[in-house]
Amino acid sequence: MTKTPIGRILQNTAWLLGGKGFGAICGIAYLAILTRTLGLKNFGHFALIFGTAQALIAIAGFQTWRVVVRYGSEHVHQKEWDKFGRLGLLCGLLDAVGAVIGCVLAAVVIYGFSHRLDLNPAYIDLAFYFCCASLWALVSAPTGIVRALHRFDMAVYVEAVVPVGRLLAALTIWGTGPSVGRFLFAWAAIDILEAALYWVMARRLCPQAVRLSHLGQWRLAFAENEGLGRFFMVTYASATLEAAMRNGPLLAVGAFVSTRAAGLYRLAAQLSQALSKLSTLLTRAVYAEVARVRVSSEAAEFRKLAVQTSLIAGLAGVVVIGIAAIAGKQLLALIGGDDFEQGAAILVPLAVAASFDLASVAFEPVLHSTGRARHALIARLLAVSALAAGIFALQGFGTIGIAWAVSIGGAVSYLAMGVAALRTLNRKGDEEAARLPVELLADDPREVT
Numbered sequence: 001m002t003k004t005p006i007g008r009i010l011q012n013t014a015w016l017l018g019g020k021g022f023g024a025i026c027g028i029a030y031l032a033i034l035t036r037t038l039g040l041k042n043f044g045h046f047a048l049i050f051g052t053a054q055a056l057i058a059i060a061g062f063q064t065w066r067v068v069v070r071y072g073s074e075h076v077h078q079k080e081w082d083k084f085g086r087l088g089l090l091c092g093l094l095d096a097v098g099a100v101i102g103c104v105l106a107a108v109v110i111y112g113f114s115h116r117l118d119l120n121p122a123y124i125d126l127a128f129y130f131c132c133a134s135l136w137a138l139v140s141a142p143t144g145i146v147r148a149l150h151r152f153d154m155a156v157y158v159e160a161v162v163p164v165g166r167l168l169a170a171l172t173i174w175g176t177g178p179s180v181g182r183f184l185f186a187w188a189a190i191d192i193l194e195a196a197l198y199w200v201m202a203r204r205l206c207p208q209a210v211r212l213s214h215l216g217q218w219r220l221a222f223a224e225n226e227g228l229g230r231f232f233m234v235t236y237a238s239a240t241l242e243a244a245m246r247n248g249p250l251l252a253v254g255a256f257v258s259t260r261a262a263g264l265y266r267l268a269a270q271l272s273q274a275l276s277k278l279s280t281l282l283t284r285a286v287y288a289e290v291a292r293v294r295v296s297s298e299a300a301e302f303r304k305l306a307v308q309t310s311l312i313a314g315l316a317g318v319v320v321i322g323i324a325a326i327a328g329k330q331l332l333a334l335i336g337g338d339d340f341e342q343g344a345a346i347l348v349p350l351a352v353a354a355s356f357d358l359a360s361v362a363f364e365p366v367l368h369s370t371g372r373a374r375h376a377l378i379a380r381l382l383a384v385s386a387l388a389a390g391i392f393a394l395q396g397f398g399t400i401g402i403a404w405a406v407s408i409g410g411a412v413s414y415l416a417m418g419v420a421a422l423r424t425l426n427r428k429g430d431e432e433a434a435r436l437p438v439e440l441l442a443d444d445p446r447e448v449t
Contacts, residue, residue, distance in 0.1 A: 024274055026163035028335060030170035031270060035263075035336035037178035043336075044254070044263030046180050048117050049127040050187070051250040051266070052109065053134040058243025060102030061138050064091035066235045068144025070368055071225040076148050084148070085209030086221040087228075088202070091141035093218055094232075102135035117254040117262075126181050133188035137195045142202040142210075151205055158197045165190035227371065234373040238364075241380035245387055245413070249406050252391050253399050261399045267336050268343040268403070272324065272350040317355030324351030349403040353410035360414045363421040375420035383413035 035043050068091050075084035110128040119127065146155050169186035173179075203210040214221075222228055250269065254262040328351075329344035336343075367376045390405025397404075 023160060023163035026167040027270075027274065030163075030167045031267070032335045033170040033174050033178075034183060035267060035340060037174055038180065038183070040260050040263045040339045042180055043266070044259035044261070045120055045123055046183060046263075047250065047266030048119060048254045048259065048262050049123065049130060049180075049184060051247050051254075051262075052117075052127065053106075053131040055243060055247040055251065056102050056106050056109065056131050057134055057138065058240055058247065060098040060105060060135060061140060061239075062091075062094050062098050062232065062236050063239035064094050064140045064232075065144030065147065066239075066368060067091055067228065067232050068141060069148050070231060070235075071228060072144065072148035081206065081208040082214075083221075083224050084145075084206070085211055085214045086217045087225060088141055088145045088209060089212075089214040090218040090221040091144060092199075093215060095138045095141050099135040099138060103132045106131040106135070117251065118259050123180060126184060130184045130188050134191060137188070137191035139195045139198040142195075142198040145202040145210065146198070146205065149205055154201055154205060158194060158201050161194045161197060162190055165193065231368075231371075231373055234377050235368065238373065238377040238380045241377070241384045244384050245380075245406070245409055248384075248387065249391070249402050252395070252402055256395050256402070257399055264340060264343040265346055265399050265403070267332060267340050268346040269350055271328075271331060271335070272320070272347055272354045314359040317358035320355050320358065321348075321351050324348050345400050346403045349400070349407040352407040356407070356410035356414040360417050363414075363417040366421045366424055367417070370424050372420070372424050375424070376417060379413055379416035379420055382416045383409045386412040 034046065038046060068088055072084050072087050075081070075087065106128055110124060110131065114124050114127065143155070146152075166187060169190065170183070173182045173186065199210075250262060250265055253265045324347045328347040329341050332343050332347065333341035363379075364376045367373055387405055387409030390408040391402055394401030394405050
């Protein structure tokens with residue numbers, strides 16, 4: 001039985017949700033252990049170090065999985081395994097280059113500016129080593145290979161290593177003596193293990209493509225994928241701006257308010273992200289499916305897919321806001337204890353921002369798959385500008401002001417990305433209608449330019 005695109009998205013999301021649902025349960029458990037054993041102050045230090053590492057990953061990590069999915073989907077569709085392999089290994093090489101650059105940036109940031117975040121001096125060396133380990137644990141390229149092959153079912157098993165490993169590590173550390181250093185060491189080791197396993201799985205799924213011999217053919221990969229360099233730079237810039245949206249506010253809380261406030265913000269942000277996990281899962285499934293539909297289907301199906309996905313995600317966003325408003329205080333107290341329930345006021349605006357992410361889940365994949373990634377970049381620039389302006393204007397209100405600045409940035413991102421995606425979908429339909437008579441008259445459609 002042939003599945004529809006929305007059916008494949010729901011199936012892939014179901015696989016991801018099965019793993020992430022289990023992972024979310026583990027995540028809540030180890031987050032509760034972290035907050036209750038470290039306390040608000042030390043959890044704030046942990047959050048700032050972890051947030052700094054995530055920001056560096058976003059700056060130095062090139063989001064190569066998007067490149068693999070965007071260009072690799074056509075190679076997989078045509079069964080051009082050598083081209084697919086050269087593309088995948090090129091992206092793996094770019095990940096390694098990013099890790100080296102990231103380690104240099106980590107040294108500058110940690111040793112030069114850690115005082116701005118009021119980090120305990122005893123944690124500075126530890127923060128640097130953790131950032132370096134996190135940078136080398138990137139799994140972007142093999143993740144793209146697996147998604148381009150539509151093997152979301154296999155990805156579930158590898159991605160379960162992180163939540164299970166962290167929960168087991170948290171339980172062990174809880175029993176043997178909790179400390180910020182022990183938690184960071186465990187988190188880094190588990191991330192590196194996941195990266196190694198992801199490469200092993202990519203090799204097992206497509207051994208004809210994932211071969212070391214392709215590493216030396218990276219120049220050929222550029223020649224075989226027209227516009228790859230430009231697409232890579234645009235998506236990298238867009239991903240960096242997205243990371244500024246995600247990690248910048250936490251660092252702003254640490255710099256402008258306090259380390260304790262950063263701990264509160266981190267837990268509220270974690271909970272809002274857990275509630276909106278469907279956004280991340282849908283993005284992964286939608287991105288791969290939109291790329292497939294682009295090379296195998298008509299414009300009408302392409303447009304229908306984007307509309308259906310946006311409606312489903314929008315309804316999920318409404319649910320996220322409702323849960324945060326009704327049960328946010330109880331959930332925070334349940335996870336972190338009484339000291340953290342004051343973060344309920346932060347949770348609501350963060351949930352609003354998360355709902356905008358949910359509602360716009362199909363927009364960026366549509367723009368990337370149609371070669372209009374620059375429009376997504378412009379939307380990100382507008383959103384980051386709105387976020388920065390909001391933080392500047394509202395920082396006087398403390399953590400709650402910064403949280404509302406995040407929701408403002410989310411709203412601008414949704415509007416800008418939505419307008420660009422709508423115009424793209426309408427233009428795609430017009431282009432296809434204009435091209436159809438020419439294709440019908442051609443002896444061989446491949447000869448049409």
